[in-house]
Amino acid sequence: MQVIVTGGAGFIGSSVCRHLIGATPWSVVNLDKLTYAANLDSLASIAGNERYRFVHGDIADASLMRALLEEVRPDAVIHLAAESHVDRSIEGAADFIHTNINGTFVLLEEARRYCDSLPAERRAAFRLHHVSTDEVFGSLGETGRFTETTPYDPSSPYAASKAASDHLVRAWGRTYGLPVLITNCSNNYGPYQFPEKLVPLMILRALKGKPLPVYGLGENIRDWLYVEDHAEALITVLTRAEPGSTYNIGGASERRNIDIVEAICDLIDELAGPHPSGKRRELITFVEDRPGHDARYAIDASRVQDELSWQPAHDLASGLRRTVQWYLDNEAWWQPLIARGNALARRGVYKTAWRAVTAPVWAGAPGADRSTPRSTR
Numbered sequence: 001m002q003v004i005v006t007g008g009a010g011f012i013g014s015s016v017c018r019h020l021i022g023a024t025p026w027s028v029v030n031l032d033k034l035t036y037a038a039n040l041d042s043l044a045s046i047a048g049n050e051r052y053r054f055v056h057g058d059i060a061d062a063s064l065m066r067a068l069l070e071e072v073r074p075d076a077v078i079h080l081a082a083e084s085h086v087d088r089s090i091e092g093a094a095d096f097i098h099t100n101i102n103g104t105f106v107l108l109e110e111a112r113r114y115c116d117s118l119p120a121e122r123r124a125a126f127r128l129h130h131v132s133t134d135e136v137f138g139s140l141g142e143t144g145r146f147t148e149t150t151p152y153d154p155s156s157p158y159a160a161s162k163a164a165s166d167h168l169v170r171a172w173g174r175t176y177g178l179p180v181l182i183t184n185c186s187n188n189y190g191p192y193q194f195p196e197k198l199v200p201l202m203i204l205r206a207l208k209g210k211p212l213p214v215y216g217l218g219e220n221i222r223d224w225l226y227v228e229d230h231a232e233a234l235i236t237v238l239t240r241a242e243p244g245s246t247y248n249i250g251g252a253s254e255r256r257n258i259d260i261v262e263a264i265c266d267l268i269d270e271l272a273g274p275h276p277s278g279k280r281r282e283l284i285t286f287v288e289d290r291p292g293h294d295a296r297y298a299i300d301a302s303r304v305q306d307e308l309s310w311q312p313a314h315d316l317a318s319g320l321r322r323t324v325q326w327y328l329d330n331e332a333w334w335q336p337l338i339a340r341g342n343a344l345a346r347r348g349v350y351k352t353a354w355r356a357v358t359a360p361v362w363a364g365a366p367g368a369d370r371s372t373p374r375s376t377r
């Protein structure tokens, strides 16, 4: 098998590349634009492997994608390249539209062209696996979980751009017969995550004894999955799922944000020793909420479990402990990221009358049966 991984220098993509090289005999070409979120150090353990190759480029560059597909002649493309941070999408969505929507469109067109050039048997075996998020479904109320048939209802520019890309991928499957797969996964955490996301942000701020900014009242709920379990799920879906199918992936680990932050504080107190100024929980400060902050996400992963026999190997307690320990042990990985800019800074504050605009949306609007207020305020 020859596999192209897009976005393989990012958090999940690097885990997928390491997993493919470590656990399969396949050859991997990692195509990545190397945005601020990329880090080739995450691939140091496989960089010298003869089955691994890195290519620097943009998925929205049609001639590059055409040449790469013709040269590599892959059996599969795992598409993870994206702008992925909600708060950045609130500050400016242009890069999200460029990569997540236009880039996915270019990839689909070039994959279609490449696929049409293949003999029938190889064409039927080809897969384009699009990696997406549960954020496309919008917010849940206090009960219920997202299934593969939950209607799309994205709230943030990031979620909307991923929803658009999911629709494009599905349409290319239905219209052109491109053998596509889509997975929608819950929040990932684990080693090698850029420190602007909740878990590494809180770990590194807590380590340094800095205030721990928690949005709103910290009551927004996310469903957490250890990144290596996600990588394994992606390979499972890629190799076993029928073309045209969709699977939700999650770890059945719903927690309020405040619970995650408190757990991190306690783990750092235990593993790194107490901070001179006291217990890390005392660093928690509640700050202005994220605009359009979805109240709750929860994944029903029974389909991938029942049909493809995938189960996460890590529960949240063991995964979080491993993650905190990894950041403690790998300062050489994250220190340059901190040094090169404001990775730990607050982003995406948008001061306007948005609450007045969005407050009535959940009362009596389509989908209101599954939507409680979008903000926890």
Ligand SMILES: NC(=O)c1ccc[n+]([C@@H]2O[C@H](COP(=O)([O-])OP(=O)(O)OC[C@H]3O[C@@H](n4cnc5c(N)ncnc54)[C@H](O)[C@@H]3O)[C@@H](O)[C@H]2O)c1
Binding pocket: 006, 007, 008, 009, 010, 011, 012, 013, 031, 032, 033, 034, 035, 036, 037, 038, 039, 057, 058, 059, 060, 079, 080, 081, 082, 083, 084, 085, 098, 099, 103, 131, 132, 133, 134, 162, 184, 185, 186, 187, 188, 189, 194
């Ligand atoms: N992180 C999560 O919790 C989560 C959950 C579900 C789904 N996802 C999805 O998984 C994928 C990977 O997420 P992540 O957290 O690893 O993201 P990330 O931000 O850590 O990595 C994204 C990678 O894509 C690359 N990239 C960006 N634009 C590109 C372009 N135009 N051409 C080529 N490469 C480009 C970046 O350089 C980076 O290496 C995304 O599609 C995301 O929507 C993420």
